[in-house]
Amino acid sequence: MLKVALIGSTGMLGIDVNAALKGSTFLVKNYNSKNLDITEPGSLLEVLKNFKPDYIINCAAFTNVDLAEEEKKKADAVNHLGSQNLAEAALMLDSRIVHLSTDYVFDGTKKTPYLEDDEVNPINEYGLSKLKGENAIKDSGASYIILRTSWLYGKNGKNFVNAILKLADSQKKIEVVSDQTGCPTYTKDVAYAITEIIAKDNAKNEIYHLTNGGSASWYEFALEIIHVFKRTNCEIVPVNTDKFVRPAKRPFYSVLDSSKIKEDYHIELRYWKDALKKYCNDIGYFVR
Ligand SMILES: NC(=O)c1ccc[n+]([C@@H]2O[C@H](COP(=O)([O-])OP(=O)(O)OC[C@H]3O[C@@H](n4cnc5c(N)ncnc54)[C@H](OP(=O)(O)O)[C@@H]3O)[C@@H](O)[C@H]2O)c1
Structure with a gap:
């Protein structure tokens, strides 16, 4: 039985990865910043040594994009040095690392x-x-797979879908940026793909793009949320990025082509609108 150390198990993606792994035949141990701080290489290695995982899945990150402008040392400590610490531990323990980017x-x-x-x-x-x-x-020399994903939403975290739903319940009109385009992606679909990759157990030292299919602007995404979750009393108004001044700049176009992972692993995530419908089915119409 493959042993899997799930780092960042309390995060939006980590919770869904844990759920997906539980339905399979892996032996899983969960870690978050309380029982394994990835910025502490010494204690990190001690903790992982006791388990000797075949796989380390790194869902841990500093994910507040705007706050990272102000707290860049902290963002670097977690996202850069923390990942490096995990990779060095993976090399020492002969574990493979699946890392999210x-x-x-x-x-x-x-x-x-x-x-x-x-x-x-x-x-x-x-x-x-x-x-x-x-x-x-x-x-690092460790055996790795890096999965770049984008615009994640899921049941267990702050995200765009839940934010729009909350606003739609209190406002008649919401202004949403229409000049940034990307791939909205459901965490459950990424979690499923991760279990498929690990089950194949052939880490290839490659980077893969992994998102739901198609693309949308935030405005188009919001329109679809309103439609799927039946909040059509609320009007979505398109605006340009410069209407909302934010600390961090965002790319205007960040659609990822996921054909390499289809080729190598036969993984193709569903179209983003279908994923959103599935999310609605999974959580119901009301967001707490
Ligand atoms: N969210 C998105 O839209 C998005 C888009 C593209 C890529 N990604 C990537 O996908 C991955 C998952 O993102 P997410 O949105 O699920 O993240 P998230 O909800 O913010 O969760 C972050 C996780 O990291 C853990 N963590 C933070 N600092 C840590 C530390 N020093 N040591 C150990 N654990 C630490 C947190 O643990 P605690 O609960 O203990 O703090 C939490 O479990 C990340 O690599 C992210 O960069 C996300």
């Missing part, structure tokens, strides 16, 4: 979906810290 490693100037080997050029501190994390894993 982001579309925000790209600058968003491309007009067609980003491929894995397209030039990276993060435009915010979060993206930079995640890119450094990717590079540290690649350079």
Whole structure:
């Protein structure tokens, strides 16, 4: 039975990964910042040594994109050095690492979906810290798979879907950015893909893009949320990015091309609108 150490098990994605792994034949141990701080290499190694996992899945991250501008040392400590610490432990323990990364490693100037080997050029501190994390894993000598995903939503975290639903219950009109385009992605679908990858047990030392199919602007995404969750009394109004001044810049276009993972692992996540319907089915119409 494969042993899996799930790091960041209390996060939005981590909770769904844990649920997906539970339905399979892996022996799973969960870790969060309370019982394994990835910024502490010594204690991290001690904790993992006791378990000797075959796989380390790293869902831990500093994910507040705007706060990362202000707290860039902290973002770097978790997303860069924390990932490096995990990769070094993986090398020492002969574990394979599955690491989550982001579309925000790209600058968003491309007009067609980003491929894995397209030039990276993060435009915010979060993206930079995640890119450094990717590079540290690649350079560590550990066996790895890096999965870049984007625009995640799920039941257990702050995310765009839940934010729109809450606003729609209290406002008649919501202004949403229409000049940023990406791939909305359901955490349960990513979690399922991770279990498939581990079950194959053949980490290839590669980066893969992994998102739901298709693409949308935040505005189009919001329109679909209102439609699927039946909040059509609320009007969604398109606005440009410059209407909302935020600490961190976002790429205007960060659609990821997921055909490499389809080719290598036969994994193809459903179209984003179908994933959103599934999310609605899973959680019901009301968000707490
Ligand atoms: N959210 C998105 O839209 C998005 C988009 C693209 C990529 N991603 C990537 O997907 C992954 C999962 O994101 P998410 O949204 O699920 O994250 P999240 O909900 O913010 O959860 C972060 C997790 O990291 C843990 N953590 C933070 N600092 C830690 C530390 N020093 N040591 C150990 N654990 C620590 C947290 O544990 P505690 O609960 O103990 O603090 C929590 O379990 C991340 O790699 C992220 O960069 C996310």
